[in-house]
Amino acid sequence: MSKIRVTQVRSIIGATKRQRMTLQTLGLRRIHQTVELDSSESVVGAIRKVNHLVEIETL
Secondary structure, X not given: OOEEEEEEOOOOOXXXXXXXXXXXXXXXXXXXXXXXXXXXXXXXXXXXXXXXXXXXEEO
16 A cells, blocks of 8 residues: 655645544644655545645655
8 A cells, every 4th residue: 555645734724624624634733744644545535625735745
């Protein structure tokens, strides 16, 4: 299974509560924080919902 590196690049100020919860689920709490996640359907779906707040890099 491949890995995905996700970095939060925009603030959650002005984001909906659902988007904030999605970022928290991905393990992101602050701008410029990076996490490496396994590429699964649920993770890709969560990233798609907040793609305007994060940068994605495939490893």
